[in-house]
Amino acid sequence: xxxxxxxxxxxxxxxxxxxxxxxxxxxxxxxxxxxxxxxxxxxxxxxxxxxxxxxxxxxxxxxxxxxxxxxxxxxxxxxxxxxxxxxxxxxxxxxxxxxxxxxxxxxxxxxxxxxxxxxxxxxxxxxxxxxxxxxxxxxxxxxxxxxxxxxxxxxxxxxxxxxxxxxxxxxxxxxxxxxxxxxxxxxxxxxxxxxxxxxxxxxxxxxxxxxxxxxxxxxxxxxxxxx
Amino acid sequence: xxxxxxxxxxxxxxxxxxxxxxxxxxxxxxxxxxxxxxxxxxxxxxxxxxxxxxxxxxxxxxxxxxxxxxxxxxxxxxxxxxxxxxxxxxxxxxxxxxxxxxxxxxxxxxxxxxxxxxxxxxxxxxxxxxxxxxxxxxxxxxxxxxxxxxxxxxxxxxxxxxxxxxxxxxxxxxxxxxxxxxxxxxxxxxxxxxxxxxxxxxxxxxxxxxxxxxx
Numbered sequence: 284x285x286x287x288x289x290x291x292x293x294x295x296x297x298x299x300x301x302x303x304x305x306x307x308x309x310x311x312x313x314x315x316x317x318x319x320x321x322x323x324x325x326x327x328x329x330x331x332x333x334x335x336x337x338x339x340x341x342x343x344x345x346x347x348x349x350x351x352x353x354x355x356x357x358x359x360x361x362x363x364x365x366x367x368x369x370x371x372x373x374x375x376x377x378x379x380x381x382x383x384x385x386x387x388x389x390x391x392x393x394x395x396x397x398x399x400x401x402x403x404x405x406x407x408x409x410x411x412x413x414x415x416x417x418x419x420x421x422x423x424x425x426x427x428x429x430x431x432x433x434x435x436x437x438x439x440x441x442x443x444x445x446x447x448x449x450x451x452x453x454x455x456x457x458x459x460x461x462x463x464x465x466x467x468x469x470x471x472x473x474x475x476x477x478x479x480x481x482x483x484x485x486x487x488x489x490x491x492x493x494x495x496x497x498x499x500x501x502x503x504x505x506x507x508x509x510x
Numbered sequence: 511x512x513x514x515x516x517x518x519x520x521x522x523x524x525x526x527x528x529x530x531x532x533x534x535x536x537x538x539x540x541x542x543x544x545x546x547x548x549x550x551x552x553x554x555x556x557x558x559x560x561x562x563x564x565x566x567x568x569x570x571x572x573x574x575x576x577x578x579x580x581x582x583x584x585x586x587x588x589x590x591x592x593x594x595x596x597x598x599x600x601x602x603x604x605x606x607x608x609x610x611x612x613x614x615x616x617x618x619x620x621x622x623x624x625x626x627x628x629x630x631x632x633x634x635x636x637x638x639x640x641x642x643x644x645x646x647x648x649x650x651x652x653x654x655x656x657x658x659x660x661x662x663x664x665x666x667x668x669x670x671x672x673x674x675x676x677x678x679x680x681x682x683x684x685x686x687x688x689x690x691x692x693x694x695x696x697x698x699x700x701x702x703x704x705x706x707x708x709x710x711x712x713x714x715x716x717x718x719x720x721x722x723x724x725x
Contacts, residue, residue: 350705366694472588481569489568
């Protein structure tokens with residue numbers, strides 16, 4: 284077999300096996316994104332609470348968890364959960380909890396920055412039109428903030444897709460895990476397999492990034508119109 | 511929660527913390543050097559160089575760093591390039607971070623308006639003077655905070671060493687945890703180590719930022 288004969292890798296059974304792994308990776312990322320959005324919103328509102336007893340513990344949670352490597356959070360949830368809370372999580376559940384715990388903290392900061400980016404004058408103008416606080420939030424602040432946050436939310440999802448690869452260390456059957464299984468069977472060639480999954484990760488994440496950039500351009504374009 | 515498992519194996523934890531720091535410092539130096547090379551390709555006037563630089567940057571930043579480390583650790587030896595775990599983590603983490611840093615540096619230098627440079631030249635400054643006194647001070651002020659964020663992410667990424675048994679802090683914590691089952695304690699200790707490693711970086715960035723904005 285020559286070095287460039289890749290028939291073994293592009294065999295339908297192998298590709299299907301890898302594709303299932305990729306499916307699990309994306310499923311994991313989507314689940315974590317769906318969890319981290321409401322959890323992040325909750326953390327962001329607690330972070331901006333006027334009640335110090337709520338605000339400071341939230342700040343502490345957000346700052347501490349963001350300063351830790353996700354690898355460490357994954358290990359902690361998977362191994363320490365049984366001794367700390369007496370529950371044994373399976374790898375997939377542990378991965379969801381660990382990645383969501385981190386993503387929620389990041390999400391909270393994105394949401395907070397987005398909400399704070401809405402100019403005070405805009406909110407005051409709304410107030411002068413006798414809109415209620417709730418109306419101002421849902422009709423003015425949130426829609427404006429949402430448009431500005433969209434690029435950050437997409438790059439956060441890209442970060443989440445990349446982070447799913449870390450769950451290989453606790454044996455989640457995701458893309459990298461499947462790739463490792465392929466490399467540990469004949470003909471035991473690692474380079475083509477890692478290049479292939481690298482290219483697939485790139486295609487998924489780069490197309491998401493391009494989508495984010497389109498929103499970014501649309502946003503600045505819209506701003507230019509307004510001015 | 512009892513921290514006996516940590517104190518009884520304190521020598522391992524100290525060695526692990528030093529290994530993490532060593533990985534981070536080596537990876538940072540390689541990453542900055544690679545980032546400067548990538549930036550010079552990325553903004554080259556020749557289209558082929560520019561396309562090459564852009565492609566490499568976009569590829570590296572959109573791939574999970576653990577895949578890059580595994581490629582280096584498991585893949586390169588098959589071509590005859592022997593890679594130790596340490597070298598694999600340094601190279602893998604540096605390759606990933608260099609792409610992020612390249613984009614940070616590029617957007618910082620480009621955010622200084624062209625008029626600033628042109629005005630400096632018009633007042634009789636040489637290219638070097640214009641760069642030294644006008645463009646770079648402004649670019650540095652913009653670049654330092656996000657470069658600090660990139661550096662903190664690089665430090666956190668050295669935890670990938672746990673996946674290729676380098677003996678850095680997460681790997682040590684995992685090993686001690688598997689012997690003593692005091693997982694909560696050992697991972698808390700590892701978390702404290704990361705805070706001790708990243709806090710000085712944040713402090714240095716803040717100090718540089720304060721120093722630059724005073725000028």
